[in-house]
Amino acid sequence: MKFNYLATYQLKDFFENNIENFEELLLSEAVNVKDKIDEILQIGNIDLVNNAKNLVIYIINKKEKDLQLFAKQEGIAWATHSIDLSFKLEWIQAIRRTVWYLIKEYNRLTNEQIIINFFTLEKEINNRIDDFLNSFFMSYSTYKDSLIKAHRELVENLSVPIIPINSSVCILPLIGTIDEFRTNILEEKVLTEIGVSRIQTLIIDLSGIAIMEIEVINHLLKIIDGASMMGCKSVITGLRAEVVRKMIHLGASFNKNTKTLGTLQQALHEHLRQ
Numbered sequence: 001m002k003f004n005y006l007a008t009y010q011l012k013d014f015f016e017n018n019i020e021n022f023e024e025l026l027l028s029e030a031v032n033v034k035d036k037i038d039e040i041l042q043i044g045n046i047d048l049v050n051n052a053k054n055l056v057i058y059i060i061n062k063k064e065k066d067l068q069l070f071a072k073q074e075g076i077a078w079a080t081h082s083i084d085l086s087f088k089l090e091w092i093q094a095i096r097r098t099v100w101y102l103i104k105e106y107n108r109l110t111n112e113q114i115i116i117n118f119f120t121l122e123k124e125i126n127n128r129i130d131d132f133l134n135s136f137f138m139s140y141s142t143y144k145d146s147l148i149k150a151h152r153e154l155v156e157n158l159s160v161p162i163i164p165i166n167s168s169v170c171i172l173p174l175i176g177t178i179d180e181f182r183t184n185i186l187e188e189k190v191l192t193e194i195g196v197s198r199i200q201t202l203i204i205d206l207s208g209i210a211i212m213e214i215e216v217i218n219h220l221l222k223i224i225d226g227a228s229m230m231g232c233k234s235v236i237t238g239l240r241a242e243v244v245r246k247m248i249h250l251g252a253s254f255n256k257n258t259k260t261l262g263t264l265q266q267a268l269h270e271h272l273r274q
Helices: 011-016 019-029 037-044 048-060 064-080 085-109 118-159 180-197 214-229 241-250 264-273
Strands: 169-175 201-208 233-237 259-261
Touching: 011 019, 011 048, 011 085, 019 048, 019 085, 037 048, 037 064, 048 064, 048 085, 048 118, 064 118, 085 118, 169 180, 169 264, 180 214, 201 264, 214 233, 214 241, 233 264, 259 264
Parallel strands: 169 201, 201 233, 233 259
Antiparallel strands: none
16 A cells, blocks of 8 residues: 655655555454445434544544544544444544554654654543543433433323313323333322312223233322312223122222223313213
8 A cells, every 4th residue: 555655744744645544554454344334324324434534533543522522523423323332433443453454554654753753642642542432432321311311201191191181170091001001100200290280180091901910909099089189189990890809809899089980071061061
């Protein structure tokens, strides 16, 4: 491989004028990542090759602020698209090896004259690469956590959708499986919404629940009692025979302030008429 070199070149000049050689050497080093470059570009619009070129210029030119900002941007991009971090690790290590290969060639072309302190250079270059990796992973982790939190909140809101009918009446339609995790969310959201929105009547529609374990039934009864303590009357609609049988065998019943109706339509008709 032929390198561009002039006697006046500083190290940064050598890198800037041999950036295409850097790319070729990098691709030969990153064996596993090389086949994923196009896929990563399509998934997250992340151009690994150009990003590597920018990274090495920041490293050689001692642009610490640009390096930190670039690392944060990269971390967010990789977290957003959930790209396998093993590729990033291999890519950065390939960049590290390629950088040192070019430094070796630069030193060779200067007729083996040590024009810079090798140990100082080694510390500076490797520290910048390590700082980039640390900032990348911190940014990745922080943004990933925020995505997980936002997703969890979305799931919680969708799993316990309290729908206002008017200023004092709301509907809570429950569909699917009710487990311990969901009843904990249910308890927190119901009691919070009653306090914040001053709900006077909460219509809980259970027509979408075919199976409910005894522990869940007990927890639901406690939530209804808690709502009653806060001045909110509960109306239960759509109880299925399977759930009622379990309640009978359990010896459980709703408190005296809780009304039951066969369908949600009956409850809506009654409360909208009022």
